[in-house]
Amino acid sequence: MAMIRTTDGPEGIRLHVQRLAPPDGRPPTTTAVLLHGLLTDSLASYYFTVAPALAAAGTDVVMYDHRGHGRSERPYSSYALADFVTDLERLLDRLEITSPVHLVGNCFGGTVAFEYAVRHPERVAGVCLIESNPATESWAKDIADIFRRLVGELVEHEAEALAWVSAHEGDHTARLARSAARLVRTTSIARDIPASRVLSEEQVRSVRCPVLAVYGRESELAGQAWRLASLLPGTRSVFLPGQGHSVLAEAPGLVLGLLLSSIGEPGGTPPVPVAADGDAR
């Protein structure tokens, strides 16, 4: 697919969209919208991992690059969480997708997905969060810390920081870091995202659709899984052993299996009780 303008008005933005249909012209059983993470991420993280298999399993798969990311338009401003959620709303309207969709979000993409489910419960069949949190007070604090570090260490000392990353993490990671620094330097994203309005506990509790939360057991976010589980006791929390934050890239097969179990069943997966150590039964 191609570039799609979210609305005709001046507030519209051109987003890069890719859509994979089930093979052989089979009609899809459901639609899944896959939302990627911040800064170094793009729809490629899904396109080259779980998306082909989701489509092969009969799902109409919609992927897009968030504003400022990948091949989508990069305006200077308007990077609050609400702007990303509005992009999703308008894009689904543009694509004339009216039946409830499954939302899959990696990291910040899951934060966008969850907020959309709060805004539009009637349009969401299920939410799958991969290494992700809803936009609560603690999320806002964490993301503000991340951006403060990023601006302080990477953007303000870019040449030295990139040389260090290149020496210690390799050229590939350095290239990703350079593109992240460019986004932070040329837009207001580092100010806008931490200043986003957050959800109240009541709003988080209001979500009625099935919620799957996948974590790498070794990631920092795994230690915060209890926050969501305590607000939404029906959340199916799954912890993948030996995995960190990059679980979608590192263990796509495991993530795919979980997504299929969640998306494949009509009405989503029933809530699964979570053991004390966090393993889904």
Added chain:
Amino acid sequence: MTISGQTPAVSVVDARTVLADIARMLRAVLDEYGLDDIEITMETRFTEDLELESIDLVTLAGSLEAHYGRQVNFAAFVADLELDEIIGLTVGRLVEHVVRCLNAERN
């Protein structure tokens, strides 16, 4: 099939033709970065040599499908690779994949 109108009726699609096709598609992507005179061989690596980001490979996947039709499923091919293999992916490996897909289609 889109292929029948574009390719001469030979029994086997040869790697040299496919390499030329893919090199042309890659130059279109690289052109956007102002890089227009890079040599592309079977050994050229997408990430290390061409500095393509994964989103550029999505664009390449679209070009491949537009040219060869859906039997060349680059997304599924890459999805079967390990992360390290994707980072080290060469043009030659993609050429082999395309040749295999096209010849399978004919048999």
